Amino acid sequence: MAYELPVMLNCEGRLCLIIGGGKVAERKASALREAGARLRVISPLLKSARLAEWADDGSIEWKARAYREGDLNGAFLVHAATDAPDVNAKIAADADRLGILVNVASEGSSGSFTNPAVLRRGRLTVAIATSGAGPMASVTIKEQLEHQFGEEYEAYLDFLYRMRTAIKDEVELPEQRRRLLHKLYRLDILEEIRRGDNANAPWDPDRIKQWIEQNREE
Incomplete structure (x- = not known):
């Protein structure tokens, strides 16, 4: 089995895209906002109230339309988080062709990176990934580590x-x-x-x- 390579990405000030406007997109956007990224969300609708709030206050840029070719130009990374697997696959293929990091919500293995469960204690960041064993396993391990690494x-x-x-x-x-x-x-x-x-x-x-x-x- 080939293991994934853990890295810490500096996203501050970099353009990061999220294609999709639901709860998954909200989670991706929340993490990227904390990292100081310059966020652009592309989706005909924002089903997430929080995403809509961030769009209203200017925290994120929202393009109210479906994804189209050319949207990835200039991006540092992209999250394909629509509810249409074929659209996510298209985004992944475009990102791969352009050499842009891509995460695919509907099929993690088809992207170039996945998001681990994360435990933060100020400057301490502990990332937990289980190489396909499932998010619940990551959550359980994170809960155990929360007791070991306190405030x-x-x-x-x-x-x-x-x-x-x-x-x-x-x-x-x-x-x-x-x-x-x-x-x-x-x-x-x-x-x-x-x-x-x-x-x-x-x-x-x-x-x-x-x-x-x-x-x-x-």
């Missing part, structure tokens, strides 16, 4: 980001940077956050700088 991970990763950024800004020598980063990841900050001990996490800028100076030469 404390958001504060923890924010702390690591601030520390890593400060180390990169303050320390020029690569060997010193590596040593400090190794020490950083050994700090027991996650447990302190879980206990609600905010004396050490998150640290203020002065304490971060002091820690770097104390550990720079050790």
